[in-house]
Amino acid sequence: MIPQLVTVRVNRFRIWVPVLPVLLLLVPAVVVACLVYRISVWRALGAGWRILCALRGTLFDIADGETAVLVRFR
Amino acid sequence: MNDQRREILQMLAEGKISADDADRLIAALSRVPAAPETPASPARRSYLRVLIDAEEAGTPSRINIRVPLKLLRAGVRLAALIPPQALAKANEKLMVSGVPFDLTQLKPDQLEALVEHLDEVSVDIDSPDAKVRIFCE
Numbered sequence: 001m002i003p004q005l006v007t008v009r010v011n012r013f014r015i016w017v018p019v020l021p022v023l024l025l026l027v028p029a030v031v032v033a034c035l036v037y038r039i040s041v042w043r044a045l046g047a048g049w050r051i052l053c054a055l056r057g058t059l060f061d062i063a064d065g066e067t068a069v070l071v072r073f074r
Numbered sequence: 075m076n077d078q079r080r081e082i083l084q085m086l087a088e089g090k091i092s093a094d095d096a097d098r099l100i101a102a103l104s105r106v107p108a109a110p111e112t113p114a115s116p117a118r119r120s121y122l123r124v125l126i127d128a129e130e131a132g133t134p135s136r137i138n139i140r141v142p143l144k145l146l147r148a149g150v151r152l153a154a155l156i157p158p159q160a161l162a163k164a165n166e167k168l169m170v171s172g173v174p175f176d177l178t179q180l181k182p183d184q185l186e187a188l189v190e191h192l193d194e195v196s197v198d199i200d201s202p203d204a205k206v207r208i209f210c211e
């Protein structure tokens with residue numbers, strides 16, 4: 001299952017990004033890019049879908065001194 | 075009480091064997107080592123974790139990364155999409171940089187095998203100014 005939400009926090013600034021709407025916006029751009037670079041659209045979308053489904057649970061949490069960055073896929 | 079012992083006692087109760095026979099059979103059972111139970115397979119690990127705690131010039135830094143192993147496998151499949159012309163160009167650049175590595179020889183099956191065994195990786199580095207742990211959970 002694809003992640004539903006991506007949480008991005010940079011220091012005190014935090015945003016929540018819903019995955020599905022962003023995905024729907026990005027798919028046409030991906031299709032165009034595949035056509036331009038002559039990559040199979042279906043294979044690219046299939047591979048992208050697999051990666052997206054595997055992203056659930058991914059966490060990057062980096063803190064260095066006063067700077068902290070967190071990216072979490074739920 | 076194990077099944078074999080139960081069977082012996084059942085046969086004794088039904089009169090199929092005498093008490094002496096039952097005693098000998100039970101004694102024989104205790105001499106034969108019990109078949110090892112199939113060890114429970116270790117729970118399949120799902121995430122690769124990288125934990126780094128370091129201190130540089132008095133400033134602490136922390137890195138905590140958790141990556142699903144499924145993501146690595148999916149990434150391996152993505153590598154199969156790279157067009158051959160791009161691989162050839164990358165090879166040229168590597169050769170120019172002095173790295174004699176042929177990317178076209180890298181097969182998805184080999185990468186898949188690498189990821190498959192990644193769940194056995196465990197790295198533990200402990201130094202005065204940094205602690206690094208890489209493991210799968």
